[in-house]
Amino acid sequence: MKAQKIKDKALQLGYSACGIIPADSFKEYLQCLDKRIETFPESKELYNRFYVDAKPPENWKSIIVCTRRFNEYAAPGNLKELIGKVYLFDSRVSYTNENRAKQEFETFLKMLGLSIQEGYVPARWAAAKAGVGKFGRNNFVYDPEHGSYIWIDAWIVDKVLDYEPKPESMYLSECNDKCHKCIDACPTKALSGEFSMNMGKCITRIQFSPKDVQNNEIRPLLGQWVYGCDVCQDACPVNKDKFTEAEDFPLLMEFEEFLSFESILGMDNDTYLGIVNPRFWYSGEGGLWMWKCNALRGMVNSGDSKYHQTIKQHCGDPDERIREVAVWGCDKLGI
Secondary structure, X not given: OHHHHHHHHHHHOOOOEEEEEEOOOOHHHHHHHHHHHHHOHHHHHHHHOHXXXXXXXXXXXXXXXXXXXXXXXXXXXXXXXXXOHHHHOOOOOOOOHHHHHHHHHHHHHHHOOOOEEEOOOXXXXXXXXXXXXXXXXXXXXXXXXXXXXXXXXXXXXXOOOOOOOOOOOOEOOOOOOOOOHHHHHOOOOOEEOOOEEOHHHOXXXXXXXXXXXXXXXXXXXXXXXXXXXXXXXXXOHHHOOOOOOOEEOOOHHHHHHHOOHHHHHOOOHHHHHHHHHHHOOOOOOOOHHHHHHHHHHHHHHHOOHHHHHHHHHHHHOOOHHHHHHHHHHHHHHOO
């Protein structure tokens, strides 16, 4: 009965689906991690941190996983190919209805006598195991109505609950040997067959956590993306016509002026720390240089001559990393 109450409450609060699975549902996941490290040893450091999430302590018994759509939102035109949709429409932003509903759901779980801990769970794997979504070949989880444009919330709790039956398959039937559109579309060839991916070559990962400035070989492949990437999702036939763009996401229009190439390059650290980083936080408090390098590289890859003067000006930037990208851009464009 408690499990059904949980599911009913999740749907009442706007989640698309809710499922519950045992906390020890990740044996195959660990095997997949082993396989990825074996296949892509250069990305071992990135994958190692996921092992901890798949081994919850014994006193945690169940995982509650919910999906929520974000395909109803409209992206400001200038941001559509600069910022990934999942980051534009991030349900973790404190002032959104989605976040308020999530907090209410967590309060409800506690009122049922459950101790909860968010995170520390491979959320996509949990969603597929619970039958609330299926993996696409691009490694995203899809639901039938909203495609891969869903957010996944997961909690681990301290009580045994009623669990979902094991799904017949965790993978989309549409992702068969005849369709490799996401793999073919991936600019850096991070995707491969058998639902696998080299995380170290993923555009999003390259942007968020570089130890140093991106090298000359990879920069042309990253396009104009500044924060995130949607290429593999946009190329997927299952996602066709899934975005309704019927609503505006709270305050997103107000952020647009800060996220153009020119605004990023002219941004001071106070603006970054006070406005941009609290909303788009993966690059960290010291990450303004990454944004500026990404903006410069985006200017170069756009091929638009209106940016030439700005690129040349940054050949004298005080930051060596930014200066390096500007010099590369001038050489590439012959300016």
